Amino acid sequence: MNIISIIIIILTFIFMEIFAWFTHKYIMHGFLWNLHLDHHQVDHNKVLQKNDYFFLIFAIPGIVCIIAGSTFSNSLLYIGIGISLYGFAYFIVHEIIIHQRIKIFRKLNNRYIKAIKLAHHIHHKNKDKKDGESFGMLFVAKKFFK
Secondary structure, eight states, rough: OOOHHHHHHHHHHHHHHEEEHHIIIIIIIIIIIHHHHHHHHHHTTTTOOOGGHHHHHHHHHHHHHHHHHHHOOOHHHHHHHHHHHHHHHHHIIIIIIIISSSSOOTTOOOOHHHHHHHHHHHHHHSSSSSOOOOOOSSSGGGGGGG
């Protein structure tokens, strides 16, 4: 692995946060609200939610890029790795740290963790499809750090 491959992975990871924000705001809170609805309005202690289908939907491009990249193009492989690393980060942050669906990392106490938890809490205060706030996951507005 060289510096170009590392740059591709990092840029893909950053792009995925932008893409996740866009899809969360305009697709999950748009025409696929019926899948995302239970995440806003149902007890989060359930093992599975309809919203969990998004995990599979977003995993497919990463898997396809890794397989195609292993066969045809190293660039696709590195894009697939970036997508997959973002998916892993999302799982850790959203499912474990924020929603505690796996009961570890319960007492994390730093500014960044507090900010992403607060931003997510504000996002979940709205139980409806429209008028939401804070659609990102890893990069949140400065106001949540105060």
